[in-house]
Amino acid sequence: MSKDVESNQSEDRNFLLDQESVLTDQFSRQGFVVHQAESSEALDYIRAQTAIAAATALNMSAPDDPGAFLNTVDQHVDVGGLNNLRMSVIESLLGLPDFHINYFNCARGLLESLVGNELAMQRNIALSVQLPDDDGSLLPLHSDAWGSECSPFEVVLWVPLVDCYDTKSMYLLPPEANAKWVTQLEDYKDDGVEALFKAIEPEVTWVNIKYGEVLAFTPSVMHGNRVNQTDETRWSFNIRFKGLFTPYSGKRLGEYFMPISVRPASRVGLEFEMPGAFYDS
Amino acid sequence: MTNSQGYRGYITSRPIRGQETPHQVQNMVAREYCRRNGHLYLLSATEYSIPNCFMMLAELLNSLDECQGIVLYSQFLLPQKRTARLRVYEQLITAGAELHAALENTAIRTKADITAFEDTISIVNALPAAPMGGQYDKTIESAEFEAFKLAVL
Numbered sequence: 001m002s003k004d005v006e007s008n009q010s011e012d013r014n015f016l017l018d019q020e021s022v023l024t025d026q027f028s029r030q031g032f033v034v035h036q037a038e039s040s041e042a043l044d045y046i047r048a049q050t051a052i053a054a055a056t057a058l059n060m061s062a063p064d065d066p067g068a069f070l071n072t073v074d075q076h077v078d079v080g081g082l083n084n085l086r087m088s089v090i091e092s093l094l095g096l097p098d099f100h101i102n103y104f105n106c107a108r109g110l111l112e113s114l115v116g117n118e119l120a121m122q123r124n125i126a127l128s129v130q131l132p133d134d135d136g137s138l139l140p141l142h143s144d145a146w147g148s149e150c151s152p153f154e155v156v157l158w159v160p161l162v163d164c165y166d167t168k169s170m171y172l173l174p175p176e177a178n179a180k181w182v183t184q185l186e187d188y189k190d191d192g193v194e195a196l197f198k199a200i201e202p203e204v205t206w207v208n209i210k211y212g213e214v215l216a217f218t219p220s221v222m223h224g225n226r227v228n229q230t231d232e233t234r235w236s237f238n239i240r241f242k243g244l245f246t247p248y249s250g251k252r253l254g255e256y257f258m259p260i261s262v263r264p265a266s267r268v269g270l271e272f273e274m275p276g277a278f279y280d281s
Numbered sequence: 282m283t284n285s286q287g288y289r290g291y292i293t294s295r296p297i298r299g300q301e302t303p304h305q306v307q308n309m310v311a312r313e314y315c316r317r318n319g320h321l322y323l324l325s326a327t328e329y330s331i332p333n334c335f336m337m338l339a340e341l342l343n344s345l346d347e348c349q350g351i352v353l354y355s356q357f358l359l360p361q362k363r364t365a366r367l368r369v370y371e372q373l374i375t376a377g378a379e380l381h382a383a384l385e386n387t388a389i390r391t392k393a394d395i396t397a398f399e400d401t402i403s404i405v406n407a408l409p410a411a412p413m414g415g416q417y418d419k420t421i422e423s424a425e426f427e428a429f430k431l432a433v434l
Contacts (some may be wrong), residue, residue, distance in 0.1 A: 064306070066319070098326070123386060125384075145419070151417040152417065153417065191341060196345045224420075244404060245404070245408070245411040245412075245415070246411070246412065246415075247406075247411070247412065247413040247414070247415055247416055247417035248408070248415060248416060248417065249416070249419065252298070252383050252405075253401060253404060253405050253408070254298075254356065254357065254387075254401055255355070255384045255385050258385075258401065259397075259401055259404055260388075261401045262400050269407075270400075270403040270404065270407055271363065271403070273363075
């Protein structure tokens with residue numbers, strides 16, 4: 001081996017695969033990655049179960065075309081009934097023993113590349129249903145790490161059940177712009193969040209994503225959604241993942257996160273006990 | 282196998298993971314867990330506040346023939362030492378009883394459930410040795426900035 005090669009190796013200690021380096025670069029630059037779902041079977045299962053749960057809650061029979069049904073569910077429910085529908089669907093899905101593993105399987109490799117191969121996953125299911133022109137289901141501009149018990153070590157896996165685009169989707173501020181605007185937050189202390197959004201709006205990225213794709217993003221950058229001005233309903237899940245041994249905030253391992261991949265070497269370490277009791281005689 | 286119906290609650294008078302939780306809140310969480318899972322909730326036993334004392338838990342374990350199992354407010358009410366916890370699981374399984382943790386929405390029904398249940402506890406116990414002590418501290422210096430964040434969020 002030549003001296004040059006040895007030298008290069010000693011300088012690059014991030015031994016990522018080429019594909020991982022591409023994802024890392026995208027994630028670092030954009031704050032998110034859109035990726036093809038790694039298991040279409042898992043994704044189709046989740047969408048089908050969601051559609052069945054929604055239809056059941058609406059006293060309807062299971063739809064033949066789950067995607068079309070969800071996309072047009074505004075024909076069957078109004079804003080007043082939306083939260084009951086959402087909660088009913090969540091409760092049904094939480095009753096499925098295989099929901100979480102199917103969700104994870106939609107992006108297992110992506111999450112392991114971006115986060116790590118020992119992971120904690122959010123126990124509860126966060127589901128967003130945004131009817132056209134509904135201003136009651138909005139998430140104003142925010143960074144999760146600012147005030148919602150979240151650790152900045154978390155990544156959100158956002159999975160749409162319908163095609164999401166423009167205001168039917170979500171926006172986020174890329175990390176470089178986020179770093180710039182964070183230093184100016186105080187300028188908006190009297191004007192509030194909407195004024196801040198108007199200021200950053202030219203620099204936000206709206207995520208256009210189709211059913212069949214998944215979105216992984218860092219919720220530590222500013223993000224949110226607006227009134228859905230399309231004539232279709234958005235359905236998307238957002239569930240958090242983080243490295244099992246990375247710092248937690250108010251969302252703790254236990255009631256909020258659960259371990260989903262513990263490697264054997266870690267288990268050996270966790271169970272290790274020093275032998276015997278030696279006493280200074 | 283136990284013959285009696287219902288699950289005995291178990292709450293504590295000591296801080297749990299560094300936080301005090303009122304008995305009323307612990308009971309509400311355990312009761313709601315039982316409701317969601319279709320379990321009959323029996324009056325809870327309250328552990329003494331004496332550090333490292335598990336006399337009340339021992340009493341429940343000695344009376345497993347009177348119920349179907351125990352519903353802990355949290356799995357972190359169990360003894361800190363892994364070997365002591367394993368003895369608890371063994372005693373429950375031998376009696377054909379179940380151990381539920383309401384806050385974490387998890388349970389041991391058979392031996393196969395122990396690993397997943399135990400993983401959470403052992404990892405949390407190991408976190409102080411992880412980077413940043415396993416805890417992200419959001420404390421920042423500017424009180425004004427903090428007030429702003431509270432106002433806008």
